[in-house]
Amino acid sequence: xxxxxxxxxxxxxxxxxxxxxxxxxxxxxxxxxxxxxxxxxxxxxxxxxxxxxxxxxxxxxxxxxxxxxxxxxxxxxxxxxxxxxxxxxxxxxxxxxxxxxxxxxxxxxxxxxxxxxxxxxxxxxxxxxxxxxxxxxxxxxxxxxxxxxxxxxxxxxxxxxxxxxxxxxxxxxxxxxxxxxxxxxxxxxxxxxxxxxxxxxxxxxxxxxxxxxxxxxxxxxxxxxxxxxxxxxxxxxxxxxxxxxxxxxxxxxxxxxxxxxxxxxxxxxxxxxxxxxxxxxxxxxxxxxxxxxxxxxxxxxxxxxxxxxxxxxxxxxxxxxxxxxxxxxxxxxxxxxxxxxxxxxxxxxxxxxxxxxxxxxxxxxxxxxxxxxxxxxxxxxxxxxxxxxxxxxxxxxxxxxxxxxxxxxxxxxxxxxxxxxxxxxxxxxxxxxxxxxxxxxxxxxxxxxxxx
Numbered sequence: 001x002x003x004x005x006x007x008x009x010x011x012x013x014x015x016x017x018x019x020x021x022x023x024x025x026x027x028x029x030x031x032x033x034x035x036x037x038x039x040x041x042x043x044x045x046x047x048x049x050x051x052x053x054x055x056x057x058x059x060x061x062x063x064x065x066x067x068x069x070x071x072x073x074x075x076x077x078x079x080x081x082x083x084x085x086x087x088x089x090x091x092x093x094x095x096x097x098x099x100x101x102x103x104x105x106x107x108x109x110x111x112x113x114x115x116x117x118x119x120x121x122x123x124x125x126x127x128x129x130x131x132x133x134x135x136x137x138x139x140x141x142x143x144x145x146x147x148x149x150x151x152x153x154x155x156x157x158x159x160x161x162x163x164x165x166x167x168x169x170x171x172x173x174x175x176x177x178x179x180x181x182x183x184x185x186x187x188x189x190x191x192x193x194x195x196x197x198x199x200x201x202x203x204x205x206x207x208x209x210x211x212x213x214x215x216x217x218x219x220x221x222x223x224x225x226x227x228x229x230x231x232x233x234x235x236x237x238x239x240x241x242x243x244x245x246x247x248x249x250x251x252x253x254x255x256x257x258x259x260x261x262x263x264x265x266x267x268x269x270x271x272x273x274x275x276x277x278x279x280x281x282x283x284x285x286x287x288x289x290x291x292x293x294x295x296x297x298x299x300x301x302x303x304x305x306x307x308x309x310x311x312x313x314x315x316x317x318x319x320x321x322x323x324x325x326x327x328x329x330x331x332x333x334x335x336x337x338x339x340x341x342x343x344x345x346x347x348x349x350x351x352x353x354x355x356x357x358x359x360x361x362x363x364x365x366x367x368x369x370x371x372x373x374x375x376x377x378x379x380x381x382x383x384x385x386x387x388x389x390x391x392x393x394x395x396x397x398x399x400x401x402x403x404x405x406x407x408x409x410x411x412x413x414x415x416x417x418x419x420x421x422x423x424x425x426x427x428x429x430x431x432x433x434x435x436x437x438x439x440x441x442x443x444x445x446x447x448x449x450x451x452x
Contacts, residue, residue: 001098002029002048007437009252009356011094015043015101015121016082024089024393031080034144037103038125045076050104052084066364066371067096070390089391091398095357123148123446132156139446148446167193167426173450176425176440181239181307187426196436197241199251200423202353203361204242204308206416209345211376214297219277221413224347225263226270227318230418237310238419245417248406252438253358254395255402262410262417271322281323288323296325297346302336308349311418315349340374348374351421356439358402362386366414377414 002016016029035043052074055062070093073085086093101121106114118126123145124137134155139148155172157163163175164183168190177200179187187193206228208215215221230244247260263269279288279295288295299316301308312328319326331339340348355361364370367386368378382405389401409415425436430451435444 001100002031003094003097004441004443005095005098005356005439007435009438014098015048016097025086027084027086027093028077029082029084031082032144033080035121036142036144037119037121038140039103039106039119041103041105043101043103043121044079045082046079047101047104048082049074049076050108051099051101054102054107055099064096064099067092067360089393091390091393092357092359095360124152143446145446149449150445152445164426167428170428173431174425174427174434177421177423178305179241179424179426181237181241184241184424185239188424192429193426194429194431194434195424195426198423198436198438199243200353200421201250201252201355201438202351202421202423203245203248203250203355203417204311204349204351204419204421205245206418207340207345207348207350207375208414208416209343209347209374209376210414211343212297212346214293214295215346217277218412219273220279220295221416222263222411223270223273223277223322224319224324225413225416226266226273227322227324228315228416228418229265229318231265233311233314234419237307237314241424242419242421245420247410248361248415248417249358249402250355250361250420253402255358255399255406257403260403260406260410262413267318267322274322279323286323287325294325295323296327298327298329299347299349300329300331300336300339300345301349302333303330304333312349343374343376345374349418353421354439358398359386359390362402362405363390366409375414377412379408379412382408382412 001014004012004014006012015031015035017032019027019029021027031045037043052068052071054060055064055068056071070086070088070090071084072087075083077083103119106119123140123143125140127138128136134153137152139151141147157166160178160180161183164179164187166172167175188195188197208221210216234240234242234244246258247262249256249260274288278290281288283289299312301312303309309330312330316326316328339345352361363386364372366373366375366377366382368383385401385405389398392398423438423440427434431448432451433448
């Protein structure tokens with residue numbers, strides 16, 4: 001990628017050695033001149049231009065297009081100089097320039113070949129790919145940053161507990177999140193295993209469909225949020241692996257403050273607010289109703305994550321305690337996610353990862369023009385704050401903007417953030433020099449060694 005973020009999320013050069021701008025609209029990047037792809041072809045400005053023109057092409061429909069939409073033009077000034085023009089100043093730009101550059105000489109003419117036999121400009125060459133089983137990476141002797149000390153075999157083990165057990169048995173050398181809470185507790189106590197447990201860049205949350213006739217009432221969403229026992233979910237179901245959240249602001253962000261706070265667990269408070277909203281058990285059947293309609297909705301998640309299944313079942317119980325008729329819908333990930341994408345859910349329990357900049361969450365998920373606004377939320381004041389966070393380059397102004405946006409969400413609750421996700425990585429003590437990266441990146445493996 002052009003740039004990268006280090007373990008402290010600070011910007012570092014990678015393919016781009018330097019850059020400059022006079023007006024924050026036109027950026028000029030100077031590329032390394034000694035970089036080749038793993039097939040031996042040189043990486044030039046043409047590859048960078050091709051990569052970002054593809055990402056911003058609506059017809060290509062890149063999942064990351066919304067992140068780079070402010071790029072209105074990109075051109076090669078020479079073989080190793082790229083000029084990028086923005087429609088407006090764009091504060092999170094560099095957070096999104098960590099996308100790998102693809103080889104134009106393959107992707108432009110034979111993209112199927114690139115899929116079957118990936119070619120990149122990093123420190124490894126793909127030697128073998130047994131799909132669903134193992135990926136063998138071989139160190140490149142000609143890598144501009146120096147040849148890695150290790151080859152890497154990425155073993156595909158879908159089950160988190162099986163991964164942990166494989167590490168304990170010595171069959172693999174490193175595992176990382178996602179892992180089951182009970183395995184995190186066990187691995188963290190094992191004197192024969194090294195590890196790191198960090199605050200991550202992800203959240204587990206409830207996504208409210210605010211267009212639903214019942215959930216469109218903010219008082220109902222607030223009451224439901226008061227029934228979320230995040231302390232028990234985080235401490236018991238997740239066994240402390242993830243921690244209760246206070247708002248959409250992540251602790252890793254400069255904008256974080258606990259002064260912005262969403263509702264906390266109070267059953268009596270939820271009962272009182274529902275009564276104010278006009279819900280009462282007029283039929284004496286244990287279910288609240290209003291204007292002849294029961295207070296009923298579906299709470300859904302996917303079956304692949306047993307912790308989320310337990311959380312949904314616990315929430316279903318809490319909701320029933322105040323007279324809410326909640327149906328739990330547990331389905332496989334494709335079926336669950338298709339329902340969310342179609343906006344056909346009531347309340348969905350799911351998560352976001354890799355939130356390395358507030359914009360990645362605030363704009364993409366709840367802005368009126370957000371690519372992943374599955375809550376169907378629209379608020380002009382929220383949009384204005386998020387737009388400010390996108391366009392002002394001063395960190396203090398960005399902080400104020402995102403705190404304003406988070407305060408709106410904490411009140412209107414199209415989202416309720418249950419947990420801040422932790423990031424855990426465990427490895428054999430024979431792996432020397434390994435340091436974790438909060439985004440889960442493994443780039444520093446190239447400098448590690450493995451003792452016999």
